[in-house]
Amino acid sequence: MEPIPVIAVFDVGKTNKKLFLFDENYKIVFERTARFLETHDEDGDACENLDSLRLSVFDSLREIFKHKEFDLKAVNFSTYGASFVYVDEYGKPLTPLYNYLKPYPPELGRQFYENYGDEARFALETASPVLGNLNSGLQLYRLKYEQPEVFKRIKYALHLPQYMSYLISGQMVSDLTSIGCHTALWDFGKNAYHNWLGDEEILPKMAPLHPADSVLPAEFPGSTYKVGIGLHDSSAALIPYLVSFNMPFVLISTGTWSISLNPFNQTPLTADELKHDCLNYLQYKGSPVKASRLFTGYEYEQQVKRIAAHFNQDEIRYRTINYDPAIASRLSNQPSLQANENDGQLQKSAFEQRDLNSFINDVEAYHQLMIDIIAQQTVSTNYVLNGCKVKRIFVDGGFSKNSVFMHLLALAFPYLEVYAASMAQATAVGTALAIHHAWNTKTLPHDLIELKYYSGVQSEVV
Incomplete structure (x- = not known):
């Protein structure tokens, strides 16, 4: 019997982490759900366990390959937004995966908007209501001023879907569905990154933009499946x-x-x-x-x-x-x-x-x-x-x-x-x-x- 061509999708929510295999008719032929215990950042705030998430990706792929009835053709990822993984030049995370519900320092927020225009005008330019850490761009701004030594070591700030894609493809990229969702990063009028990223030397920390429907080769030798770059x-x-x-x-x-x-x-x-x-x-x-x-x-x-x-x-x-x-x-x-x-x-x-x-x-x-x-x-x-x-x-x-x-x-x-x-x-x-x-x-x-x-x-x- 010929193996069934399938795509593996990792669907990562705040609570449930799901793996699905879809056949070519988009019917679910395999699924698995996991929950991970949260860990804590340096301030004691709860956050995602990045190690557990990373290991689960590799464990899941190994499990898929054990099922000889499936022929894995592609892998893609979707996750919740407003979450950055800061990686060094070797792709190693430099910080915990900070929770977007973590309180944002009021004085830092005031400093940002004093420098880059009043809240209402800036929100219009970036289509981003003032949401603190839910504006993921402000997380980068915070890191620069609160942990400058860590900021200097960042090769790229990857939104969570693109970090998960990197684990399999070995390539670091950015995607517009994550960049364009209330991040305060994107100027919708200019259809480009907002000027403040250049002023704050954050622009070089953003990985190259790729279309959301693009694919990359898998990093592992002998692998023939394609790797999507992930979506919000x-x-x-x-x-x-x-x-x-x-x-x-x-x-x-x-x-x-x-x-x-x-x-x-x-x-x-x-x-x-x-x-x-x-x-x-x-x-x-x-x-x-x-x-x-x-x-x-x-x-x-x-x-x-x-x-x-x-x-x-x-x-x-x-x-x-x-x-x-x-x-x-x-x-x-x-x-x-x-x-x-x-x-x-x-x-x-x-x-x-x-x-x-x-x-x-x-x-x-x-x-x-x-x-x-x-x-x-x-x-x-x-x-x-x-x-x-x-x-x-x-x-x-x-x-x-x-x-x-x-x-x-x-x-x-x-x-x-x-x-x-x-x-x-x-x-x-x-x-x-x-x-x-x-x-x-x-x-x-x-x-x-x-x-x-x-x-x-x-x-x-x-």
Whole structure:
């Protein structure tokens, strides 16, 4: 029996580290999940265990080669963003992999913005809201001033996906999907690195830029498989949609955050959009994606707990509540409370102000929660819709399975086609698709994503 041609994808999240093997039809034929104990940096802050991560890559490859039923054609990587590995000329890491949630020194932040323009103007230039260590460029700035001797020894600062690629290819490169995501490194107007990198002598520390769909040879003698240069996970998750649909669309990716992504909107960010947590980042072909974010998933969980406790119900019940158009219609006709849109972020719905005693039962309260969340979602998604004709909205993640959310969203956008989209492991599939040309002999598939249509006119599933 001939071995099956496969690509190995390492999908590294903050919690779970996953390995997938996909066949040429993008079906999972092998998978493995691991979790590593965190370690600590010199300040005692928790951080990723880089040694465990590195060893797991080699252990996983050895395991793949033991499976004679597979013929490994390529390897690629996707990881969370805002994380640099600083390596010396021999490729050895010089510091821990600092956690992007590590507090940023306020005085250093003030120094940076005093030198390079006020926060609002700089944020517009770099499409990067002021986020401290989540602006990974500021991590380099911090290292230069807090650990100058270490900074001098840096050959390259590699974002985590490119470091993992380097482990197999032996080549150090940079990738636009990592560089272009709220890093404060990229000037979107000039489509080049921002001037401050040159002023601070950081530019030489950036490895050569390669296209996100490029591949490198494996470093190990006798190896014939190709090595992708890695992608930022948010960009990777968008790729299956870009491959499958040509008509302009917005993808609302839901989880802890609800992120509206419009890869067809090329308009520059405005100050108002930045104020309301919008940003641009670069997709795998190099063009900007306009995005807006809400902390909806977290708030949903908190308010569902409040409803369950008040009405003495089990929280699990709300996973399968069906949409009731009569309740929704009655509640929508009542005077509405306004969430505060002027506090810099549209992150809290009106529901937390509501008195639960005013509802007949928990189902009515739950519908009101979803109405208030959709009110937020409509404002947020409209930020990425402005200035671009879009025909469809796709929703993936947790809310795509929520009947009440999907019906109300369709009602909020009656002139657009609204679909719940589902596919297994979108980030990993996107990472494999990015280098399809380098390993797969078949044409790109067009049945990767399952869609369920919701009508905003009749408010019923077709």
